[in-house]
Amino acid sequence: MQGQADQRESGSARVAESLAIAIHEHRLSPGMKLSEDEVGEIYGVSRTVVRAALQELAHDRLVELKRNRGAFVAQPSVKEAREVFEARSLLEPRTAKSAAERATPEDIKILQKHIDEEHAALHAGDTGRALHLSGMFHVEIARIADQSTVADFIAQLVSRSSLIIALYWQRRTALCESHAHDALIKALARRDGAAAEELMKHHLLDLLTSLDLRDQPSVPKSLKEALN
Amino acid sequence: MQGQADQRESGSARVAESLAIAIHEHRLSPGMKLSEDEVGEIYGVSRTVVRAALQELAHDRLVELKRNRGAFVAQPSVKEAREVFEARSLLEPRTAKSAAERATPEDIKILQKHIDEEHAALHAGDTGRALHLSGMFHVEIARIADQSTVADFIAQLVSRSSLIIALYWQRRTALCESHAHDALIKALARRDGAAAEELMKHHLLDLLTSLDLRDQPSVPKSLKEALN
C-alpha cells in the first residue's frame, strides 16, 4: 500500500498486504494478537519476513508493537479517531477538488466500477468487503489528483478509519453512505472542483458524526485486557 | 520519529534515528549507498537490526530500497518535491492556526529555544544542524497543536524536505529564512491564529520558490549512476 515500489512483490509485502486487507474487512478485530510464529505458519514463511510485515503495518498504525510482548491489531483511542478525521478533513476535500479538475473519462469509469462492486458486496451481505471498497474509493480519488504523496497519507488514514469504524460505529445507521459517493462521482464527472471539495468535506463530517466517540476506549475481548 | 512508542529505545530505532539525523544534517547525501554490513559494523549491531532500521527509513521515503541491490539515500524527483510541498501547504497552515490558539507560554519558550539554537548553529557555520533545527521547529508547532497524527505526517514531510533542499536548493539566497520563523513565533505568542496560518502559508511558498525545480533530476555522484 504505502511500501516502496517493488517490481516483484517481496514476501513481507505480500504478508503485510494480506493482513492489511483482513483488517480492512474486519476479519481481524482490534486488539487481536498476531503471533509471529502463528502468522508465519499460516503464510509459510519464517518469522523474519513476518516481523518485517508487522513492522510495516505498525508504521501505518494498523498494528501496535509492544516490546517483548508482540503485535496486536491496533485499537485507536477516541483522541486518535478524532485526529484521523481531522487530518482527513485537511487533506481530502482539496484533493477531491484537484481530482475533479483532472479526472478523465477512464478515471470516472474506474471509480464507477468501485462503487458498483461496493454495492454488489453490500447486497451480498459482505459488509467487510464493502467497507474496504468504500475506502479504496477515497484512495482512488487521491490517485486521480496525481498527488501520490498525499495519496499515501490518505491511504493510511483510510486504513485507520477502518479500525475506527470497527470500534466506534453506531449500528443504527443502516444505509452505509453510498449516496455520498454517488454525488461525488457526479461532481467529478462534470469537473466541478468546488462541488467535489464541498461534498467531500461534508461526507467526512457525516462519517465523523456517525461515530459514537463518547469515551469508552474499546470493547475488550477478554477480562484480562479489560483490567490490564 | 514516526515509529511506535517504545519505552526502551530498540536497537533498530536507535540506528534509524541516527541515520535520519545524519540525513537531515546533510552528512549523508542523496544517492549514497547504505550497505547493511557497513552500517551494522559502524553501530555494532547485526544486519538484522540494520535491515529493520532501513525499512523504517524507507517507509518515511528517506531511503530507497532496491530489491537485491540495497538501500540508498533517497533522491526525490522534481515531481516528488512539488508533491511534498503541496502536502505541507495542505497541512501546516491550518495546523499553525490550531497551534496559535492553543500555545502556552511554555510552548513559546520551547520554540524560542529552537530558534536560538538554530541561530547559534548557523553562526557556528554548522548549516546542517541549523537546517535540522529549522525542520524541528515546524514539527514542534504541530505538536503544540496537539494533533499527533498530523504531526507525524509533517515530521515525515519535513524530513523529505531536507533531502529536497539538499538536491534543489539555490545557493544564492544566503540568509536562510530565519525571519519567517521569528514572525511565526510572534503570531503564536499573541495567539493570532489567522496570522499564523497566513505566515505559514507564505513561508512554505517562499521555501518552494527558493528551490530550483527545473528538471535536472539530480547531481549523480558518478558516471555510472548518470548512465544507469
Add this chain to the structure above:
DNA sequence: TGCGCTAAAATCGTATACAATGACGTAAAC
C-alpha cells in the same frame, strides 16, 4: 479458598548461517 512465590513454557529480540540474486572483471570472438 485465596494469595504469593517459583519454575517452566511460550514468545520476542538479536545474531549467525546459508541461499539467491545482481555486479564486476576477464577473456574470447568478431
Add this chain to the structure above:
DNA sequence: GTTTACGTCATTGTATACGATTTTAGCGCA
C-alpha cells in the same frame, strides 16, 4: 578495438539458532 559471454565476487533475502523477557501454570502457605 569493441562487444559479448562467462565466471567469480560481493551483497542482499530468508531461514534457523540462541539468549532475554514475559506470561502462565503449579505449588505451598496463610
